[in-house]
Amino acid sequence: MMSILTIVFSILLRIGIEKFPIFLLTALLVWRFFSIATSMALWSIIGNSPLVTKVYFPRWLLVLSSNLANLIGSSLEFLAFLPLLLFLGMKITFLALFLPLTLIIEFILIAGISLPLAALNVYYRDVSQIWDLALQAGFFLCPIVYDAKLIPEKYFFFYSLNPITRVIQITRKILYYNMLPTLSDFLIPLISGLFLLLIGYLIFCKLESRFAEEL
Amino acid sequence: MNPIVKVENLWKKFRIPHEKRTTLLENLVGMLQILSGKKFTYEEFWALKSVSFTLNPGESLGIIGENGSGKSTLLKIIANILRPDKGSVNVNGRIAPILELGVGFHPDLTVKENILIYGSIMGLKNNEIKKRMDSILQFSGLERFKDAKLKNLSSGMQMRLGFSVAIETNPDIFLIDEALAVGDIEFQHKCIDKFKQFKAEGKTIILVSHALNLIKEFCEKALFLSKGEVISFGEAEAVINEYVKRIQSI
Numbered sequence: 001m002m003s004i005l006t007i008v009f010s011i012l013l014r015i016g017i018e019k020f021p022i023f024l025l026t027a028l029l030v031w032r033f034f035s036i037a038t039s040m041a042l043w044s045i046i047g048n049s050p051l052v053t054k055v056y057f058p059r060w061l062l063v064l065s066s067n068l069a070n071l072i073g074s075s076l077e078f079l080a081f082l083p084l085l086l087f088l089g090m091k092i093t094f095l096a097l098f099l100p101l102t103l104i105i106e107f108i109l110i111a112g113i114s115l116p117l118a119a120l121n122v123y124y125r126d127v128s129q130i131w132d133l134a135l136q137a138g139f140f141l142c143p144i145v146y147d148a149k150l151i152p153e154k155y156f157f158f159y160s161l162n163p164i165t166r167v168i169q170i171t172r173k174i175l176y177y178n179m180l181p182t183l184s185d186f187l188i189p190l191i192s193g194l195f196l197l198l199i200g201y202l203i204f205c206k207l208e209s210r211f212a213e214e215l
Numbered sequence: 216m217n218p219i220v221k222v223e224n225l226w227k228k229f230r231i232p233h234e235k236r237t238t239l240l241e242n243l244v245g246m247l248q249i250l251s252g253k254k255f256t257y258e259e260f261w262a263l264k265s266v267s268f269t270l271n272p273g274e275s276l277g278i279i280g281e282n283g284s285g286k287s288t289l290l291k292i293i294a295n296i297l298r299p300d301k302g303s304v305n306v307n308g309r310i311a312p313i314l315e316l317g318v319g320f321h322p323d324l325t326v327k328e329n330i331l332i333y334g335s336i337m338g339l340k341n342n343e344i345k346k347r348m349d350s351i352l353q354f355s356g357l358e359r360f361k362d363a364k365l366k367n368l369s370s371g372m373q374m375r376l377g378f379s380v381a382i383e384t385n386p387d388i389f390l391i392d393e394a395l396a397v398g399d400i401e402f403q404h405k406c407i408d409k410f411k412q413f414k415a416e417g418k419t420i421i422l423v424s425h426a427l428n429l430i431k432e433f434c435e436k437a438l439f440l441s442k443g444e445v446i447s448f449g450e451a452e453a454v455i456n457e458y459v460k461r462i463q464s465i
Contacts, residue, residue, distance in 0.1 A: 054318040056295040126238035209298040
């Protein structure tokens with residue numbers, strides 16, 4: 001995936017971003033966490049239907065445990081990415097210590113989105129297909145294969161409403177630009193993540209009551 | 216004395232759909248049709264109608280009735296798996312639902328690991344299960360196989376294991392749905408002995424079964440359901456007699 005995207009965007013299209021593989025990979029790892037975690041969590045309730053219909057326990061645990069598994073997976077991916085950075089001639093500074101924080105912020109965002117998605121998928125089985133499409137669009141809505149600076153000024157506000165974009169920007173600052181992220185870089189996605197989590201949890205609780213009947 | 220289980224005026228509704236509608240798209244189309252004046256596309260079906268009963272500590276209940284009379288639905292509502300539409304259920308104590316054995320078993324893990332998983336699903340803490348590991352293995356008679364993968368066990372052995380874990384969780388209330396017919400005769404005797412011991416300790420068993428003699432043996436009270444309505448509730452002997460009479464009169 002990385003080599004395909006590198007060939008297409010840096011050699012064929014000549015975007016001309018320095019050290020494109022690293023530019024790309026920092027964002028791609030963030031995006032992979034988001035897309036894999038949400039699309040796996042989508043099935044967490046349906047996939048465990050024997051449990052849901054036979055015993056009682058808080059259902060959101062299923063969604064959260066699926067998300068946690070992906071958090072661990074993604075953390076390992078980032079860990080494996082660090083030596084690659086050195087190999088590709090980047091320096092790793094103390095800024096890398098911010099990585100766990102960004103992962104946790106992204107985790108909160110993911111949980112907030114996974115909860116309503118998993119619940120909706122119980123009632124409407126095409127939610128997963130719709131979500132797949134949304135993810136494909138999302139891939140290009142986030143600054144993964146291009147620089148966010150390319151977005152025209154007047155649309156930038158709407159563009160940066162996307163919390164995943166924010167997470168990508170922080171990760172890039174840390175690993176690619178070697179810049180110290182500001183407090184608001186962290187606070188904005190964190191607060192929107194917590195807000196999403198609250199809304200997602202409320203939707204989940206609303207839909208949870210008929211899970212056992214619908215499965 | 217506080218009742219251990221109190222069920223008050225319980226109603227449960229299911230939907231019988233008359234049109235297949237599982238996707239979001241189909242639902243959107245359906246909504247448009249309703250807006251344009253088409254009737255609702257599902258029928259309401261009351262699985263339970265105004266069910267009430269009270270159990271005091273130490274009393275056990277047998278639930279009887281023909282197929283589709285709402286027995287399992289009632290059990291699931293008491294276990295908090297289904298939510299009632301009206302009415303309330305109050306339970307004082309920890310419930311172990313045995314609606315199906317071996318829920319959450321994973322075929323690729325060993326017997327011991329499966330005991331840990333199933334035990335925690337049944338609401339035990341990790342160290343509590345570890346403490347009881349030996350007695351669970353002993354009761355199931357599977358000590359030799361404790362490190363074998365579950366998929367290599369016969370289905371009867373898997374059921375025995377599930378039952379042993381469920382029994383060892385030591386709850387205040389047992390919910391059992393036809394699960395007693397597990398294993399060979401020897402194991403069944405073992406289970407019945409264990410349940411007698413539970414009763415002697417003053418614990419509650421709620422049993423859904425068609426085996427009337429089992430209910431007579433274990434339960435002081437019985438509840439006779441028909442089409443979601445309580446036909447009678449009271450002393451087990453009397454309720455069972457009424458049930459038998461009703462069946463014979465049909």
